[in-house]
Amino acid sequence: MANPVRIGTRRSKLALWQAHHVEDLLHQAGLETEIVEIDTRGDQILDVSIAKIGSKGVFTEELEDQLRSGAIDIAVHSAKDMQSELPAGFEIIAFTEREQMHDVVVSRDRTVRLADSSRPRVIGSSSVRRRALLQAYYPHLQVIEMRGNLQTRIAKMDAGQCDAILLAFAGVHRMHYDELIVEHLPLDRFIPPVGQGSVAIEAATSLSPERRRIIRQAVNHAPTEACLLAERAFLKTLHGGCSIPAFCLAQRVGDDCLNVTGGMISLDGQQIIKNSLSGSCPQAAQLGSRIAELTLEQGGRAILQQIRQQRGE
């Protein structure tokens, strides 16, 4: 390709890591690249929870403006942060190979264990799913809401706001905070949110088919894509984004089989809905949306209604 691939990204350190990761993959395929840093509303509003900002796409709209105008060819996002339905004119053209998907506990105090009820502990998390799961499994813990990027949250912990933070392993590892991990949480209890650990490549549908094909060929990881298609179909059927307490994890078994587990937890942690289905990779989307339907039928609809009421939507 004559022109370099222009990669749009937010300026946070994790976003820049993701952009450089995609850049590496494009370089390996012999392509030239250019990174374009873009400010988003989600990065500017740090003192309000994302759920309260209310609008979907607070981290994506500015990037989409640049995609639409052709100023950038692709935008990189944590797959987890992408809403299930993109605005008309945009699509995800690739998913990078997934990092380990689980959540971890990060603390300066090596003795912190979630299960230890012998002393009071304050745990910070930005995610409604993680806060509800903590209340469900470890009711002795005090759970507080904590926003900001990884570095900000660790600074808040160091300032004494909490004893530990719950985070995605992928982000902690990419930001080189592995030595602060005091606990790796099991995937069957702390089922990750849709997309955790993968980087999604967004493009405008007006991107030339040839450019789209070449970028996809360099970046897409087919086994990850099959899992993400299942998980994102789950989220789409729930009409959700990253601000609802839903979780879904698809895992490949053998060459062509997918195991998908997904569900929802009430905000107080009192009710957990969880179902699993298996099928072949081409059935990925059906498996995900079927699990979402089961989730809605088994109490998920009521949980979502309650959340909407609380948020005054």
Ligand SMILES: NCc1[nH]cc(CCC(=O)O)c1CC(=O)O
């Ligand atoms: N919502 C912020 C966000 N988006 C992606 C990651 C971690 C990396 C990933 O899942 O790809 C994080 C931080 C976290 O949840 O701990």
